[in-house]
Amino acid sequence: xxxxxxxxxxxxxxxxxxxxxxxxxxxxxxxxxxxxxxxxxxxxxxxxxxxxxxxxxxxxxxxxxxxxxxxxxxxxxxxxxxxxxxxxxxxxxxxxxxxxxxxxxxxxxxxxxxxxxxxxxxxxxxxxxxxxxxxxxxxxxxxxxxxxxxxxxxxxxxxxxxxxxxxxxxxxxxxxxxxxxxxxxxxxxxxxxxxxxxxxxxxxxxxxxxxxxxxxxxxxxxxxxxxxxxxxxxxxxxxxxxxxxxxxxxxxxxxxxxxxxxxxxxxxxxxxxxxxxxxxxxxxxxxxxxxxxxxxxx
Amino acid sequence: xxxxxxxxxxxxxxxxxxxxxxxxxxxxxxxxxxxxxxxxxxxxxxxxxxxxxxxxxxxxxxxxxxxxxxxxxxxxxxxxxxxxxxxxxxxxxxxxxxxxxxxxxxxxxxxxxxxxxxxxxxxxxxxxxxxxxxxxxxxxxxxxxxxxxxxxxxxxxxxxxxxxxxxxxxxxxxxxxxxxxxxxxxxxxxxxxxxxxxxxxxxxxxxxxxxxxxxxxxxxxxxxxxxxxxxxxxxxxxxxxxxxxxxxxxxxxxxxxxxxxxxxxxxxxxxxxxxxxxxxxxxxxxxxxxxxxxxxxxxxxxxxxxxxxxxxxxxxxxxxxxxxxxx
Numbered sequence: 301x302x303x304x305x306x307x308x309x310x311x312x313x314x315x316x317x318x319x320x321x322x323x324x325x326x327x328x329x330x331x332x333x334x335x336x337x338x339x340x341x342x343x344x345x346x347x348x349x350x351x352x353x354x355x356x357x358x359x360x361x362x363x364x365x366x367x368x369x370x371x372x373x374x375x376x377x378x379x380x381x382x383x384x385x386x387x388x389x390x391x392x393x394x395x396x397x398x399x400x401x402x403x404x405x406x407x408x409x410x411x412x413x414x415x416x417x418x419x420x421x422x423x424x425x426x427x428x429x430x431x432x433x434x435x436x437x438x439x440x441x442x443x444x445x446x447x448x449x450x451x452x453x454x455x456x457x458x459x460x461x462x463x464x465x466x467x468x469x470x471x472x473x474x475x476x477x478x479x480x481x482x483x484x485x486x487x488x489x490x491x492x493x494x495x496x497x498x499x500x501x502x503x504x505x506x507x508x509x510x511x512x513x514x515x516x517x518x519x520x521x522x523x524x525x526x527x528x529x530x531x532x533x534x535x536x537x538x539x540x541x542x543x544x545x546x547x548x549x550x551x552x553x554x555x556x557x558x559x560x561x562x563x564x565x566x567x568x569x570x571x572x573x574x575x576x577x578x579x580x581x582x583x584x585x586x587x588x589x590x591x592x593x594x595x596x597x598x
Numbered sequence: 599x600x601x602x603x604x605x606x607x608x609x610x611x612x613x614x615x616x617x618x619x620x621x622x623x624x625x626x627x628x629x630x631x632x633x634x635x636x637x638x639x640x641x642x643x644x645x646x647x648x649x650x651x652x653x654x655x656x657x658x659x660x661x662x663x664x665x666x667x668x669x670x671x672x673x674x675x676x677x678x679x680x681x682x683x684x685x686x687x688x689x690x691x692x693x694x695x696x697x698x699x700x701x702x703x704x705x706x707x708x709x710x711x712x713x714x715x716x717x718x719x720x721x722x723x724x725x726x727x728x729x730x731x732x733x734x735x736x737x738x739x740x741x742x743x744x745x746x747x748x749x750x751x752x753x754x755x756x757x758x759x760x761x762x763x764x765x766x767x768x769x770x771x772x773x774x775x776x777x778x779x780x781x782x783x784x785x786x787x788x789x790x791x792x793x794x795x796x797x798x799x800x801x802x803x804x805x806x807x808x809x810x811x812x813x814x815x816x817x818x819x820x821x822x823x824x825x826x827x828x829x830x831x832x833x834x835x836x837x838x839x840x841x842x843x844x845x846x847x848x849x850x851x852x853x854x855x856x857x858x859x860x861x862x863x864x865x866x867x868x869x870x871x872x873x874x875x876x877x878x879x880x881x882x883x884x885x886x887x888x889x890x891x892x893x894x895x896x897x898x899x900x901x902x903x904x905x906x907x908x909x910x911x912x913x914x915x916x917x918x919x920x921x922x923x924x925x
Contacts, residue, residue, distance in 0.1 A: 364825065366805060438842060447799050448843065449828060534802055535825025545828060555829055559717030559806020 342578070349575045352568035358576070363536045363547075365556060370569040372576065375536045378546040379577075382451055382530065383520040385542070386458035390466050391512050393459070398470035398508070403496055420464040429525035432457040437529060446543035449531035454546070457525050462515035469514065473507025474500055506591045513588035517581040523550035549577045678706030679896045685719015685732030686808050687832040688757055688851040689885045691916045693732055696904050699912070707896065713832055717806025723888050724749060729897055731888040734808025734851070750893070751886040754904050756919040758852045758882045759812045760861040760869035762837075764844045769794030772863040778817045781847060784824030789845065801839055801848035802827040809833060812883045813849045853917040871914075875923050885918070 352370065360371015397417075401410060436456050441448030477500050485495040501508075531545025532555060539546040553570050560567045683693055690713050697709040714722070716733040723731030724746040737751050761778055763770060769792040773781075780786045782800055789796050802823050803810040814823070830836045833854045840846045841858035852869055855861050861869050864879065873879040887904065889897050903909050910920040 366822070433838070434842075441843070447828070447845075532829045533825060534823060534827045534829055537825075555804050555831060558715045558804060558831070559721075561721075 345571055345575050345578065349568060349571035352565060352572040353575075357569060357572055363552065364534075365560075365566045365569075368565065370565060370572075372536075372549070372552075372569075372573055374538045375547055375549055375552055375573070376576065376580075377538045378536065379520055379548040379550075379580075381539060382454045382458070382526070382546060382548055383516055385451065386455045386462065386519050387512060387516045389455055389459040390462045390515055394463050394466035394511075395470055395508060397463075398467050398474060399496060399500075401467070402471045402474035403492065403500065417464045417467055420460065423461075425461065425522060425525040426528075428457050428461055429528035432525060432529035440543070444543055447531060447545055449529055449545055450543045451530070451539050451546050452542040453529040453531075454526055454548075455542070457529050458519040458522060461522065461525065462519050465518065466511045466515050469511030470504070470508045473504035473511070476507065477503045506594060510588040510591045513584050513591070517584040517588070520584070521550065521577065521581050523554055527551040527554050549573050676706055677704045677896055677899055679708075681707065681709040681730065681896060681900060682712075682728040683709060683730045683732060683887075684712045684714050684722055684728045685888075686716040686734040686885070687713040687834065688716075688734040688809055688853065689732035689754075689887075691853055692755060692885070692913050692918060693887075693904070695912045695916065696900075696909050699908070700900055700903050704899075707900075709900070715804060715806045715831070716808035716811075720749070720888060723890050726890060729889070729894075730900070733886045733888055734883060735811045736884065736886070737888070746890070748891050749888050750891065751888045752901055752905075753884045753921065754887055754901075755885045755910075755913040755921060756874075756882050756924060757812075757885050758869055758874045758879060758919070759809055759816070759849050760852050760855060760881075761817075761847065761864065762840050762850050762855070762859040762861050763847050764840060764842075765858065765860045766844050767794070767860060770862060772866055774865055775817060778864070779819065779821060782818060782823050782827070783821040784826060796845050799843055799846040800824060800827040801830055801836060801843075801846055803836065803849075804829050804831050808883070809849065809851050812881065816881045817849075855917065871917070871919060874919060882919070 357370055357372060358376075359373050360369065361373055362369040362371050363375055397413075401413065405413065432453055436453050437448035437450075440446070440450060440453055444452070481499050481503065482495055485499045486492075490498065526548060527550070530548060530551055532547045532551055533545050536547035536552065553573055556566065556570055560570060681697075683697070690711065694711050697711050701707055701709055716735045719728075719731035719733050720735075720737070722728045731749075733751065734757060737749060761773065767789075769789050777786070781798060782802070784800075787798055789798055800823075803813075828839075830839055830848070833851050836848050836850055837854050837856075837859055840848045840850070850859065850861075852861075852871070852874070855869075863869075864881070867873050867879045869879050869881075874882055887901055889901075893901060904913075905921070910922065913920045
C-alpha cells in the first residue's frame, strides 16, 4: 500500500512538476521576450544606421537632405540646449514644490495639490503641443517679439511635461529620510527650514538628482509637443537666443520620415539620429539609476 | 488484490478525468501556448529583417479576400470590405467627404482616410501598407527617383497653390513671381521692403509635400527656399500658422483657403477658381489617386465614385477644380 501510494503520488508529482515546468517556461519566455525586443530594436537600429555612422555625420555642421548633407552636430547641440534649459526650469519649480509637499504642506492642501500634479501626467503630449501652439506661442510673440515658435516655448512646454515626475520622485526621496534623523535635528533645536537644509536635502540629494536626470532623458526623447512649438527651421542651426527657433533630434526624424526614400543615405542618417538619441537618453538613464542605487546603499 | 486496486484506481472515472485528464490537458495547453508564443517570437525575429514581407502577406490576404468578395458580389451586388487611403493633405478633404458618402451608400464598406503627405502616400501604397495613395505630385516627376512601375495613378481633380499672408497684413496685396522668389530665398527679409515693418516670417512645407513641389516649380525657378524658413507638415498646420502670425507668409493649396488667411494676387491675378479655370492664374497641378497594380473591385468602385458627377461636385464644393473643366 505504501508503495502504491508512493507510486501514485510520484505520478502526480511528475504531472505537477510538468505543469510547474510549463509555467516556468511561460514566465521565462515572457521575461526573455522583453530582453529580446530591446536587443532586436538596438540591433535593427544599429544595422540600419551603420552606413551613416561616421565623423561627418556626428560632427558635420549642416543637415540639408536636399543637398545630401547629413551633419547633426548643430541638431545635437540644439537638443541639449532645449532639454537642459527645460530641466533647469523644472528643477527650479519642482524641487521647492516637493520640499513644500513633503515638509510644510497641511494635509488638506496636499489633498488638492497632489492629485492636480498627478493629473498633469495624464495630459497627452499632443494636447500640450496644441496648448503651446494656441496659447504659449502667441503669448511669446506678443510680449517678447520674434516668431513665437522658439526655444523658450519648447522649454515651457517640456517643463510642464516633466514637472510631475520631478515632483513625485523628489517628494518620495524626501519622505524616505528616516524620521529619527529629522527628530534628532529638531531635538537639537534646529528650525524646520534648518532641518530641511541640513538634514533632509543632503540625505535626499541623490534621489532628487536622479529624478531630474530621468526627467532630462524624458524631455530629450519627447517628440510631438516639441515639434509643434520649436519652429523647425528648414536647415538646422544652433539657436543664439531663447527666442530663436531650433530643430531637435526628434523633430528632425518626425519631419523627414514621411518623405524619406528607402533605402538611401538620408534614411540611414535618420536611423543614425535615432541611435544617437537612444545613446544620449540611455546614458542619462543609467547615470540616474546608478545614483539611485548608490543613494540606497548609503 | 493490490493489482485490482491499482486497476480500480486507474480506471476510476473521477480520478482519471479530474486528475490525469485535467492535469495533462492544462499543461498541454500551456506548453502549446508557450510554443505559439515562441513561434510568434521567432516569426517576429525573422520578420524584423524583412518587415515588408509580413505586410505584403497581409496585403495579399486582404486582396484575396477582396477578390472573393467581388466574386460573391456578382451574386449579391453588394460591396464589402476595408479600404485604407493615405497621403497628400491637399487631396485629403475631397477623399474624406467622398469616403463618407461612399460608406453611406455601401454600408458594408469601411474606409479609413489619413494624411501624411504625397511622398508618404506614394511610398505607402508602393509598400502595400495601404490600398490607395493620394498624391498631389505626378509619379513621373524627377523628384521621385525610382517610381514603382506597378503603381497606377488616376487623375481625379486639379488644384492650385496660393501665396498667403495674415489678414491684417496691409502692406502687400500683389506680388510678382520674382518678389515671391526673393522673399522665399531669403533676399528680402523685412516687410519694410513693402512699406511695412518687422521681420518676414517665412513658412515652408516638409520636403515630401506635393504643395511644396508645385510651389517650387512655379516660384523658385532659380534658387532654393531659405534655410531659415520654418517647416510645417500639412496644409492645415500651414493655414493655422499663417492665421495666427501677423508677420508670416506661406503657401497653401487653394482648397484650404478661407477668411482666416489672405491669398495674394500674383502679377495682378487673384488665385480664384475662375481665374485658374481661364488660365489667367497659371499655377495648377493634377491630383491623383494611386493603386498598386490594377485596382480591386472595391478600389475601382471608390475611384469611379470620385470620378462620377457626384464626386466631382464634391471636388468643386471643397474649392478644387473638377476634371471636366480642363478636358
